[in-house]
Amino acid sequence: xxxxxxxxxxxxxxxxxxxxxxxxxxxxxxxxxxxxxxxxxxxxxxxxxxxxxxxxxxxxxxxxxxxxxxxxxxxxxxxxxxxxxxxxxxxxxxxxxxxxxxxxxxxxxxxxxxxxxxxxxxxxxxxxxxxxxxxxxxxxxxxxxxxxxxxxxxxxxxxxxxxxxxxxxxxxxxxxxxxxxxxxxxxxxxxxxxxxxxxxxxxxxxxxxxxxxxxxxxxxxxxxxxxxxxxxxxxxxxxxxxxxxxxxxxxxxxxxxxxx
Amino acid sequence: xxxxxxxxxxxxxxxxxxxxxxxxxxxxxxxxxxxxxxxxxxxxxxxxxxxxxxxxxxxxxxxxxxxxxxxxxxxxxxxxxxxxxxxxxxxxxxxxxxxxxxxxxxxxxxxxxxxxxxxxxxxxxxxxxxxxxxxxxxxxxxxxxxxxxxxxxxxxxxxxxxxxxxxxxxxxxxxxxxxx
Numbered sequence: 009x010x011x012x013x014x015x016x017x018x019x020x021x022x023x024x025x026x027x028x029x030x031x032x033x034x035x036x037x038x039x040x041x042x043x044x045x046x047x048x049x050x051x052x053x054x055x056x057x058x059x060x061x062x063x064x065x066x067x068x069x070x071x072x073x074x075x076x077x078x079x080x081x082x083x084x085x086x087x088x089x090x091x092x093x094x095x096x097x098x099x100x101x102x103x104x105x106x107x108x109x110x111x112x113x114x115x116x117x118x119x120x121x122x123x124x125x126x127x128x129x130x131x132x133x134x135x136x137x138x139x140x141x142x143x144x145x146x147x148x149x150x151x152x153x154x155x156x157x158x159x160x161x162x163x164x165x166x167x168x169x170x171x172x173x174x175x176x177x178x179x180x181x182x183x184x185x186x187x188x189x190x191x192x193x194x195x196x197x198x199x200x201x202x203x204x205x206x207x208x209x210x211x212x213x214x215x216x217x218x219x220x221x222x223x224x225x226x227x228x229x230x231x232x233x234x235x236x237x238x239x240x241x242x243x244x245x246x247x248x249x250x251x252x253x254x255x256x257x258x259x260x261x262x263x264x265x266x267x268x
Numbered sequence: 269x270x271x272x273x274x275x276x277x278x279x280x281x282x283x284x285x286x287x288x289x290x291x292x293x294x295x296x297x298x299x300x301x302x303x304x305x306x307x308x309x310x311x312x313x314x315x316x317x318x319x320x321x322x323x324x325x326x327x328x329x330x331x332x333x334x335x336x337x338x339x340x341x342x343x344x345x346x347x348x349x350x351x352x353x354x355x356x357x358x359x360x361x362x363x364x365x366x367x368x369x370x371x372x373x374x375x376x377x378x379x380x381x382x383x384x385x386x387x388x389x390x391x392x393x394x395x396x397x398x399x400x401x402x403x404x405x406x407x408x409x410x411x412x413x414x415x416x417x418x419x420x421x422x423x424x425x426x427x428x429x430x431x432x433x434x435x436x437x438x439x440x441x442x443x444x445x446x447x448x
Contacts, residue, residue: 168386169351178387189385193353207393209389211378233424 016100017179034061043116047085051077065120071107075121075133079111082138087111087120090139093146095126095153097179103128105155109135109142131156152177171196293427297340297366298419304339305332306359309346311373318408330415336362341418343411344395347375348388360395365424366429370414370423371397374404 037060039048044065048058054077057068069077081087092110099105102125109122126132134157135142146157147166149153155177157163165172173188174181184190194206221235229241307315319325319332333339335361348356360369371391374380379389379402391397398421401414 055351181385183384186385192350193394195386196354197357204391209379209393211383211389 015180018182020183023180025233036061039065043118047120047122050080050084054080063119065118067122069122071125071126071130071132073125074107074109074122074124075135075138078111078135078138081111081122082118085113085120086115087113089114090135090141090145091119093135093142093149095149095155097153097177098125100179105153107132107149107155124132126155131158133158134160136160139209151175154178194211273306287336290425290427291423294423294425298376298422300329300331301341301415301418301422302331302333302339302366303333303341303343304363306342306432308348308352308356309375311345311375311376314408315345315372315407315411318411323408325412325415328412328415328419336360337364339363339391340366341368341370341415342391342395343370343372344376344391344397345372347380347382348391350388351364352385353388353394356391357394367394368418370399370401370411370415370418372401372403372411373406374402375404380404 018058023244028064039045039058039060044058044060047065048067051058051067054069054073054115055067056070059066059267075130076211078090088111089112091112092108094108095118096108105128107124107126111120111122113119132155136159138144141162144166146160147162147164150157150160150163150177151165151167154261163171168176169192172192174186190205190209191200194200219236219238221231221237225231228243228245230244231237231241235241294381299322307313317323330341336342338361342360342363345358360367369391371377375382375387376391379387381404383389388394399409399414399418403410406414
């Protein structure tokens, strides 16, 4: 029987995991008072859940509210920078993406992470009118996960080529072995008919062609450059250096030129 | 019978050297190898160091040129991503014959540590390579040595480039094809 391989997650896994190991969790603290309490109060009903993790406020929101929440955070709470924005693939577990925005308030030196869940195939509203940095971040999210962004000024792939198939950060995307990816450059430059001429990807750096005398030579069986050795070659004596340091000016040992 | 016997092989004190066309042309080609100024990744830092004053490629007649039309050698220094492979091949096509290629570093040779969907697993899949230079990244001395090896290779070649076979690729079916 062939080993069952789940199709919804083809990422590489550790070959050994401790069955009693439990992933440590970041402790969550309730929002008590101070700046973060003001933020949660300002958001009001928009925030489904809010807690503090390692000094950062995490706000869970609905996917449809993301523009209103960002606008509130920027204009009322002083979070003027969006330092990061991307997604996490939870398609296998929940058929959902988790989207997050990392915001920074420079005057208070505080950070807020806004988190929402987005159903597979749904689109999110762009926050590019508020944060210019979201332009490239949303393009990257579209490129890597295929998440569509509404009202984005120029939603186009940013890292992968425009004619690429698939979205590489999805768990269903293999690191190696995808047929389109492995033949991409051959198909693009030479055409599909060159596939059998160039051959599949060979990563073996020690690949030696037995009959290639232009790039390879064998010690003890030296032949002239480019000679045909399909009928075999004669053995030659190997000369060893008698001193540890060879003075090539004195021709005490075999010269590289003669050796080929 | 000639009154004076003439030794045609001697120069008779005149500034004349006898040689073959192949040797003369290859002497010219091998001593002015102009590589393309073309860096892909961190190997390009070593390539720049090789060209700069300490290692000084200029003393070997190797001067980096900014245009593929004026370059003889393409040094593929670094990781070639699949997105960029098309443009690397276009630069190679824009270079005028005769042209040679040095694949510099592990990434250019076999893909190196980037065993992924986005990296070309060896530039010889798209460009015929003359010298494979191992290392991660190769030291400037190594690149110098590769240049000297390339000079040596050129001196062995025929001046007529049509007679020189470029890299042969053996297909799975056993037939041999040329990647021009």
